[in-house]
Amino acid sequence: AQSVAQPEDQVNVAEGNPLTVKCTYSVSGNPYLFWYVQYPNRGLQFLLKYITGDNLVKGSYGFEAEFNKSQTSFHLKKPSALVSDSALYFCAVRDEYTGGFKTIFGAGTRLFVKA
Amino acid sequence: DTGVSQDPRHKITKRGQNVTFRCDPISEHNRLYWYRQTLGQGPEFLTYFQNEAQLEKSRLLSDRFSAERPKGSFSTLEIQRTEQGDSAMYLCASSSVITGTGAGNTIYFGEGSWLTVV
Numbered sequence: 001a002q003s004v005a006q007p008e009d010q011v012n013v014a015e016g017n018p019l020t021v022k023c024t025y026s027v028s029g030n031p032y033l034f035w036y037v038q039y040p041n042r043g044l045q046f047l048l049k050y051i052t053g054d055n056l057v058k059g060s061y062g063f064e065a066e067f068n069k070s071q072t073s074f075h076l077k078k079p080s081a082l083v084s085d086s087a088l089y090f091c092a093v094r095d096e097y098t099g100g101f102k103t104i105f106g107a108g109t110r111l112f113v114k115a
Numbered sequence: 116d117t118g119v120s121q122d123p124r125h126k127i128t129k130r131g132q133n134v135t136f137r138c139d140p141i142s143e144h145n146r147l148y149w150y151r152q153t154l155g156q157g158p159e160f161l162t163y164f165q166n167e168a169q170l171e172k173s174r175l176l177s178d179r180f181s182a183e184r185p186k187g188s189f190s191t192l193e194i195q196r197t198e199q200g201d202s203a204m205y206l207c208a209s210s211s212v213i214t215g216t217g218a219g220n221t222i223y224f225g226e227g228s229w230l231t232v233v
Binding site: 034036041042043044045046049090092101102103104105106107108 | 119121146148157158160208221226229
């Protein structure tokens with residue numbers, strides 16, 4: 001069965017500093033990995049995904065994520081955080097072979113960017 | 116706006132009443148998903164449709180829950196005899212199987228429908 005873990009409930013970072021939001025996953029087949037962001041009382045917005053190819057994936061709003069197969073990780077990164085990046089971030093995984101088209105989400109990590 | 120549309124955005128109902136939520140997916144998307152999200156948690160998969168066929172249902176979807184997508188376009192999620200534990204945000208999402216690899220297609224979410232059972 002597929003699963004995803006976000007080990008940090010909250011990440012605090014100062015504006016202008018780099019940020020990292022961690023994600024690890026477990027699947028039987030090849031993973032399809034996604035990051036979404038959620039603002040208060042809103043739905044989830046897609047940021048980026050890894051399907052195959054280059055391990056460094058670039059997405060919306062200056063975010064990027066690095067796929068590491070040996071560590072089964074897909075950490076979200078941004079070189080310089082903005083106050084407006086403060087939100088709830090979800091990592092998600094879909095198993096290529098056994099998960100059908102069901103995407104499983106982590107519990108989320110709340111990012112606070114302080115001015 | 117051609118995104119996923121959900122209605123109503125908020126619903127307050129008394130315990131025991133029935134509620135229905137509607138979802139209109141992105142027009143060319145043939146896959147539609149329902150998720151439930153409670154405070155402090157990530158979205159939990161409930162069910163998904165490909166066109167009008169309901170292909171997978173979670174164990175979370177008890178007998179009181181029913182989802183339909185009769186013409187392969189919009190979908191409804193009905194909760195009968197609501198309980199306080201049903202209070203959550205119900206998220207609809209859609210994706211296309213046409214472009215890219217099937218399992219890698221991105222799912223796009225609507226703004227959600229908040230349910231409060233009192």
